[in-house]
Amino acid sequence: MCADTLETADPKYPVFLPETEFPMRAGLPQREPGWLNRWNEIGIYDRLREKAKDGTRKPFTLHDGPPYANGHLHIGHALNKILKDFIVRSQQMLGHDARYVPGWDCHGLPIEWKIEEQYRAKGLNKDDVDVVAFRQECRKFAEGWIDIQREEFKRLGVTGNWADPYLTMDYHAEAVIADEFMKFLMNGTLYQGSKPVMWSPVEKTALAEAEVEYHDHTSHMVWVRFPVVAVGVDSFAAEAGGTLVGSSVVIWTTTPWTIPQNRAVAHGHGNGIEYSVFTVTAVADGSLANVGERIIVAEKLADTVKAAAKIESWDEGRPVNGDALNSMTLAHPYRGIEGGNGEWDFDVPMLPGDHVTDDAGTGFVHTAPSHGDDDYQLGLKFGLPMTYNVEADGSYRTDLPLFGGQAIITAEGKEGPANVSNIKAMHGAGALFAKGKLKHSYPHSWRSKAPLIFRNTPQWFAAIDRKIDDGMGTYGDTIRTRALNSINQLVQFTPVSGRNRLHSMIEARPDWVLSRQRAWGVPLTCFTKRGAKPTDPDFLLRNAEVNARILAAFEAEGADVWYVQGFKEKMLSGIVNPQDYEQVFDVLDVWFDSGSTHAFVLRDRPDGSADGLADLYLEGTDQHRGWFHSSLLQACGTKGRAPYRGVLTHGFTLDEKGMKMSKSLGNTVAPQQVIDEYGADILRLWVALSDYTVDLRIGKEILKGVADSYRRLRNTMRYILGNLAGFAEAERLPVAEMPELEQWVLHRLAELDTEVRKGYAAYDFQGVFQRLFTFCTVDLSAVYFDIRKDVLYCDSPDSTRRRAARTVLDILFHRLTAWLAPILVFTMEEVWLERFPGDSSSIHLQDMPDTPKDWLNEPLAAKWAQIRQARRVVTAALEVQRTAKVIGASLEAAPVVHVEDAAMLAALKSVDFAQVCITSAIQVTADPAPNEAFRLPEVPGVAVVFETAEGEKCARCWQILPDVGSHKHPHTCARCNDALG
Incomplete structure (x- = not known):
C-alpha cells in the first residue's frame, strides 16, 4: 500500500x-544560498576548529593547490574544489580535525598580460610606467578576481577558512618565497647558466614545462645537404678506390630557422644505426636531387628519404662505418653563400649522439646547441660554441647576415619570415635536398596560445644534481635523489599510477629554470659581483645578514620594495660595497611561488600543520609536471623531503562525447550554468557518481x-x-x-x-x-x-x-x-x-x-538472502496476474509457494511471509509444484501457484481476510479494530 x-x-x-x-521538489537553485548564509552566520568552520581544541582529534590537513586569480571558474575548478570538500568534510566527520585553508596564485604572466592589454588599448607602453605602479595594478587586478572566485567556490558548498585564505602576493608570503629562494642561494644549488630554454617570443620570457601545452601545428620540414669536406678514416676510399669527400650527409629538421645556428651534426652509429652512401641515378620532375650526387643516410630510412626527394632510382648503397663517421668533417650549408660575409665559413664536426634514432628523418641530427636540450648537452660534451642569434622577441639579431631582424614568431604569435627565408637561402646555396610540410604536436604557451621556440639565454637555475650539505640528507644529498626517495618511501599516491608518472618526470628532468623576464612576481633576491663570471666562486653574494635585511623589508613592505630606488644600497651598505654588485631584476617562476606554499601555509600559519607537512595534495593529472612537481623540488631543496604525505590526482573534464571542452566548439559546461538549472548538490553528486581517476x-x-x-x-x-x-x-x-x-x-x-x-x-x-x-x-x-x-x-x-x-x-x-x-x-x-x-x-x-x-549477524543475513530470493519469485508471479488484470493489487492474492530446499522452507515458515510478500495470505509447502506453477530460472527450487485471497477487504489496511466484519469497528480486521480502539 x-x-x-x-x-x-x-x-x-x-x-x-x-x-x-x-x-x-528540492528547489536547490533557489534554496541553497539560504543555507550558505546560515552556515556563515553560525560560523560552522570556526566551531569545528573549536571542537578540536581539546587535542583529542588528530589533525588532517589538505593543502590547497592555489588556482590562478584570473577569470571565472570552469568545470575543472568545480571538480577540483568539490573533491577537496568531499575529503575535508568526510575526514572531519570521521573524527579528525580537518583543516582547509583555500589559497590563490597571484603573480605571473596572465595577470601581467591583462594589464599590458589594458595599456595597449590606451596606446600606452608598459616600459614607460614605473614598475612599482605597474605591479600595484597587477595586485589590484588579482584582488578583484579573488573576491569573485571566492564567492563562486563558496556557492559550490565548499567549506574552509574563506575569511582568511592564503595569497602568494601577501607580504608574508612574498617574504617567505624570497627566503626559500635564498636558501637555494646559500646551499649552492643556485647558478646562472646560458642554455636553451622554452621561450615565448610573444610574452618575451622563458617558460617552464608546466606552462607549456601541446597543439597541432603545421611546420616546414626540410632535408638539407651538409657536404663532406674531409674524412680522417675514409673506409669508402679504402674499399672502393673512391672517397666520401664530395658526398653529402643529409639531415632533416622541422625548424629551418635553426640552420644558421648549426654547429655540428650528430650520428647514431653507436646506437646500432647503420648508414650507407647512395649514388642518385634518376630523378623525377621537380626533384631537388641531382643525378650522380652521393648522399649518406641511415639504411632504415633510405626509402623514406628517396621518396621525399622524388628520386626515381639510386644504387644499392655502400656501408659507411663508425670510424669514417667519427672522423668526418662537414661544411655548413651556408659556407660561401653570397652575402654571408664569412659568417658560416667554418667546419662542422660529425659527432656521436646517444639521442639519435632512426625512427624518423635521415638518421642524422642537425645540432644547434643554443636551440635544444639534446643539442646543448652534446655541445657541452664536445665543447661546441653557443650562438646568440635570436632576440627576446623571437627575431634574429639585426646584424646577422642575410636574415637580420627577421621574425621566427611575430608579436601576434604567427609565423614570421625566418623559415621561408632560410629555405630560399638553402635552395639558392644548393643545400636544399627536399622540402615539405608536417602537421605535428608542437609546444605552445598555455597563456598566449602562441608557438614557442627553444632559445639560448642567460637564466637562473636550481641544480638538481648538485650535492647539498645542509644537514637534511636523510633522503639524499641532491634535490633529485631526495625527490625520488620521497616518491618511493614517503608518499601515498591515489591512484597509484601517479607514482610512476611523477617518478619518471623527476628522473629525466633537467635543472629547474627559476627566472622569468617579467615584472609581476617575487624577484630573485640576489646580487652578482660586477665583472665576475657566473663560474667564479664570488659571482653571487652569499651573506646571511643581507638575506635577513631583505626578508625584513619584504615582511614590512612586500616585494615591491625591491624595485624602489636605493634598495640595493640600503641592503648592502655596511656589509659590502654596493657599487661592487649588480641587483638581479628577473622574477621567480610562479611555480616556485606555489611550490613554496608549504612554508608560509603549512609551516607558518596557526591552522597549518605541526610538522609543516600536508596529509594530502590534490590536483589534476597535469600537476604531475606542475604543482606536485615544483612543490617536491622546492621542498627537497629547503626541507630535504617532499612536503606531502599523500598525492591524489583527478582527470580532466570532457563533454558527453568524450571531446575536450572548447569555447569554439560550444561544448563547455560552466559550473554556474549547472547550479542555476539544477543546484550545486547535483554538480557535487555528478562528481561522486564519476570515477575521478580518469577523465570525466x-x-x-x-x-x-x-x-x-x-x-x-x-x-x-x-x-x-x-x-x-x-x-x-x-x-x-x-x-x-x-x-x-x-x-x-x-x-x-x-x-x-x-x-x-x-x-x-x-x-x-x-x-x-x-x-x-x-x-x-x-x-x-x-x-x-x-x-x-x-x-x-x-x-x-x-x-x-x-x-x-x-x-x-x-x-x-x-x-x-x-x-x-x-x-x-x-x-x-x-x-x-x-x-x-x-x-x-x-x-x-x-x-x-x-x-x-x-x-x-551473518547467519541472519544468509537466512534473509533466501527469503528475499523466494520473495522475488512471488512478486514476479503476482506481476503476471496484475498485467493480465486478474488482480489490481498484491493484497488480493493468497499464493501457494512450493519450496524444494528444506533450509529455505524453514526460513519462510519462521517469518510472516505473507507480510514480506505484501499479500493477504500465503501458504508455504514442500509439496512438489505442478507444471503450470510460475518459476524464475535464476531462483531454482521455488515455484508459485496463484490463488486469490478469501474474505472481505478491510476498509483500513485493505487486506482481504476472513475475520473482516466480525469486530467492533465494521469492515475492519482484528489488527485495525484494535488500533482504532
Missing part, C-alpha cells in the same frame, strides 16, 4: 500517514541522469522523515526485542559503516555513494520500506513491530545523513533541520555515529 492511495481511504478509519514538510564526462543527458538519482535518494529521505514524525526516545525499542527484518537492516548498517569509513579514508567517493545509493534503493525502498509500510501506517503506536520500525528509521536517519553529508551538503542539511530545527543546529557539526559491531 502507498501513501497516495491511503489518503483516499475512508476517514472513519484513519491511518498513520507520513507527516513532513520536506518537499519532493559531463553534459545535459548525464546531468539528467544525475538528477534522477538525486530524486530517488531524496524520496528515500522523505520517506524516513515522514514516518519519524513525533518519534520520541520512549518509543525506542532495544535491538534484542526487534523482529528479524529490523535486525537484518541493522546488520546491513553495520556492514555499510565499515565500507563507508574505508571508502572515505581511501578517497573512494564513487564507491561510497554507489553503496549507499544501492542500499537506499534496493535494500530500503524496494524491500524494507515496501514491507514495513503497512506496519507503519496501520499498526497501533505501541505495537512492537511499529516501534521497532520507527527505531530503525531513526537509526537510518542518523547514519544516512552523516554518511551522505560530505557529498550532498545542502540536502543533508535540509534533512537534518527538518527533524532538528534550531539556531545553531547542523548536520555538519556532527561526526559519523558509531555503529555497534554486534549488529552484524
Whole structure:
C-alpha cells in the first residue's frame, strides 16, 4: 500500500500517514544560498576548529593547490574544489580535525598580460610606467578576481577558512618565497647558466614545462645537404678506390630557422644505426636531387628519404662505418653563400649522439646547441660554441647576415619570415635536398596560445644534481635523489599510477629554470659581483645578514620594495660595497611561488600543520609536471623531503562525447550554468557518481541522469522523515526485542559503516555513494520500506513491530545523513533541520555515529538472502496476474509457494511471509509444484501457484481476510479494530 492511495481511504478509519514538510521538489537553485548564509552566520568552520581544541582529534590537513586569480571558474575548478570538500568534510566527520585553508596564485604572466592589454588599448607602453605602479595594478587586478572566485567556490558548498585564505602576493608570503629562494642561494644549488630554454617570443620570457601545452601545428620540414669536406678514416676510399669527400650527409629538421645556428651534426652509429652512401641515378620532375650526387643516410630510412626527394632510382648503397663517421668533417650549408660575409665559413664536426634514432628523418641530427636540450648537452660534451642569434622577441639579431631582424614568431604569435627565408637561402646555396610540410604536436604557451621556440639565454637555475650539505640528507644529498626517495618511501599516491608518472618526470628532468623576464612576481633576491663570471666562486653574494635585511623589508613592505630606488644600497651598505654588485631584476617562476606554499601555509600559519607537512595534495593529472612537481623540488631543496604525505590526482573534464571542452566548439559546461538549472548538490553528486581517476564526462543527458538519482535518494529521505514524525526516545525499542527484518537492516548498517569509513579514508567517493545509493534503493525502498509500510501506517503506536520500525528509521536517519553529508551538503542539511530545527543546529557539526559491531549477524543475513530470493519469485508471479488484470493489487492474492530446499522452507515458515510478500495470505509447502506453477530460472527450487485471497477487504489496511466484519469497528480486521480502539 502507498501513501497516495491511503489518503483516499475512508476517514472513519484513519491511518498513520507520513507527516513532513520536506518537499519532493528540492528547489536547490533557489534554496541553497539560504543555507550558505546560515552556515556563515553560525560560523560552522570556526566551531569545528573549536571542537578540536581539546587535542583529542588528530589533525588532517589538505593543502590547497592555489588556482590562478584570473577569470571565472570552469568545470575543472568545480571538480577540483568539490573533491577537496568531499575529503575535508568526510575526514572531519570521521573524527579528525580537518583543516582547509583555500589559497590563490597571484603573480605571473596572465595577470601581467591583462594589464599590458589594458595599456595597449590606451596606446600606452608598459616600459614607460614605473614598475612599482605597474605591479600595484597587477595586485589590484588579482584582488578583484579573488573576491569573485571566492564567492563562486563558496556557492559550490565548499567549506574552509574563506575569511582568511592564503595569497602568494601577501607580504608574508612574498617574504617567505624570497627566503626559500635564498636558501637555494646559500646551499649552492643556485647558478646562472646560458642554455636553451622554452621561450615565448610573444610574452618575451622563458617558460617552464608546466606552462607549456601541446597543439597541432603545421611546420616546414626540410632535408638539407651538409657536404663532406674531409674524412680522417675514409673506409669508402679504402674499399672502393673512391672517397666520401664530395658526398653529402643529409639531415632533416622541422625548424629551418635553426640552420644558421648549426654547429655540428650528430650520428647514431653507436646506437646500432647503420648508414650507407647512395649514388642518385634518376630523378623525377621537380626533384631537388641531382643525378650522380652521393648522399649518406641511415639504411632504415633510405626509402623514406628517396621518396621525399622524388628520386626515381639510386644504387644499392655502400656501408659507411663508425670510424669514417667519427672522423668526418662537414661544411655548413651556408659556407660561401653570397652575402654571408664569412659568417658560416667554418667546419662542422660529425659527432656521436646517444639521442639519435632512426625512427624518423635521415638518421642524422642537425645540432644547434643554443636551440635544444639534446643539442646543448652534446655541445657541452664536445665543447661546441653557443650562438646568440635570436632576440627576446623571437627575431634574429639585426646584424646577422642575410636574415637580420627577421621574425621566427611575430608579436601576434604567427609565423614570421625566418623559415621561408632560410629555405630560399638553402635552395639558392644548393643545400636544399627536399622540402615539405608536417602537421605535428608542437609546444605552445598555455597563456598566449602562441608557438614557442627553444632559445639560448642567460637564466637562473636550481641544480638538481648538485650535492647539498645542509644537514637534511636523510633522503639524499641532491634535490633529485631526495625527490625520488620521497616518491618511493614517503608518499601515498591515489591512484597509484601517479607514482610512476611523477617518478619518471623527476628522473629525466633537467635543472629547474627559476627566472622569468617579467615584472609581476617575487624577484630573485640576489646580487652578482660586477665583472665576475657566473663560474667564479664570488659571482653571487652569499651573506646571511643581507638575506635577513631583505626578508625584513619584504615582511614590512612586500616585494615591491625591491624595485624602489636605493634598495640595493640600503641592503648592502655596511656589509659590502654596493657599487661592487649588480641587483638581479628577473622574477621567480610562479611555480616556485606555489611550490613554496608549504612554508608560509603549512609551516607558518596557526591552522597549518605541526610538522609543516600536508596529509594530502590534490590536483589534476597535469600537476604531475606542475604543482606536485615544483612543490617536491622546492621542498627537497629547503626541507630535504617532499612536503606531502599523500598525492591524489583527478582527470580532466570532457563533454558527453568524450571531446575536450572548447569555447569554439560550444561544448563547455560552466559550473554556474549547472547550479542555476539544477543546484550545486547535483554538480557535487555528478562528481561522486564519476570515477575521478580518469577523465570525466559531463553534459545535459548525464546531468539528467544525475538528477534522477538525486530524486530517488531524496524520496528515500522523505520517506524516513515522514514516518519519524513525533518519534520520541520512549518509543525506542532495544535491538534484542526487534523482529528479524529490523535486525537484518541493522546488520546491513553495520556492514555499510565499515565500507563507508574505508571508502572515505581511501578517497573512494564513487564507491561510497554507489553503496549507499544501492542500499537506499534496493535494500530500503524496494524491500524494507515496501514491507514495513503497512506496519507503519496501520499498526497501533505501541505495537512492537511499529516501534521497532520507527527505531530503525531513526537509526537510518542518523547514519544516512552523516554518511551522505560530505557529498550532498545542502540536502543533508535540509534533512537534518527538518527533524532538528534550531539556531545553531547542523548536520555538519556532527561526526559519523558509531555503529555497534554486534549488529552484524551473518547467519541472519544468509537466512534473509533466501527469503528475499523466494520473495522475488512471488512478486514476479503476482506481476503476471496484475498485467493480465486478474488482480489490481498484491493484497488480493493468497499464493501457494512450493519450496524444494528444506533450509529455505524453514526460513519462510519462521517469518510472516505473507507480510514480506505484501499479500493477504500465503501458504508455504514442500509439496512438489505442478507444471503450470510460475518459476524464475535464476531462483531454482521455488515455484508459485496463484490463488486469490478469501474474505472481505478491510476498509483500513485493505487486506482481504476472513475475520473482516466480525469486530467492533465494521469492515475492519482484528489488527485495525484494535488500533482504532
